[in-house]
Amino acid sequence: MTLGSHISPLSRSYIEQADVVFLLVADGITEQWLQQMNADVRSLQPYYQTGVSRMLSYQQMVAAMLAEVQLNKKVVGAFYGHPGVFAWVPHNAIAQAKAEGFAAHMEPGISAEDCLIADLGIDPGTYGCQHFETSQFMFYKRTIDPAAYLILWQVGVAGDRSLAKRSTDGRYRQLLIEVLAEHYPLSHQVILYEAVTLPIQQPRITQLALAELVSAELDPKTTLVIPPASKMIVNQAILDKLAALQADDQNNESC
Secondary structure, eight states: OOOSSSSSHHHHHHHHHHSSSEESSSHHHHHHHHHHTTTTTEGGGGGGGGTTTTHHHHHHHHHHHHHTTTTTTOEEEEEEEETTTOHHHHHHHHHHHHHHHHOOOOOOOOHHHHHHHHHOOOOOOHHOOOEEEHHHHHHOOOOOOTTEEEEEEEEGGOOOOSSSSSSSHHHHHHHHHHHHHHTTTTEEEEEEEOOSSTOOOOOOOEEEEGGGGGGGGOTTTTTTEEEEOOOOOOOOHHHHHHHHHHHHHHHHHOO
């Protein structure tokens, strides 16, 4: 995610030794930094076009990468964050390469989720953590637990069905609020989070009431974090059965 500090030695060696490197990064500075590692670095950013479905752009990116693979070149795709998190292109490029008989694999990276956990001081193991892409969360009926954290990714394009918008407005967000209001009071405090991509930046951590989301300033990379709004409900029936098992274990040990 962050220039310089979030790349593993192994990933760097793959970039340096590749015949061609395709990259999709957050800013031009990171792109220039990667260009110093390899003589043939090609940005995938030009495949994005205003008003064109991102799915078409993704398919073109995969085709460009596979064209070089099919020439038996050593090809690396360098994506900011974790290449497998909210990333259609890396998964499908690898799957297609394997289907054509080429060796291909993914190296893990540091994702926005990892940065979120560190910056917000959240331990997913304390209350549990649920993750959804915001539009998918709106399109389908999902069962959520308000006693756990709820993390909605790409809230800036909430409700976009065209895959062509860079943002959606308050009308779309109001529908998201309606869905969330079934589980959370409108006064419930939520967090807008954005990870940093440059070491000189500070993460965005904005607290506001759920109702205020409708007019909040959002970016395509903004993540909505909803802390627990209720307490976990004890499953007494299971606890009683576990107590009985523990008693049996103790009796067996004493025999």
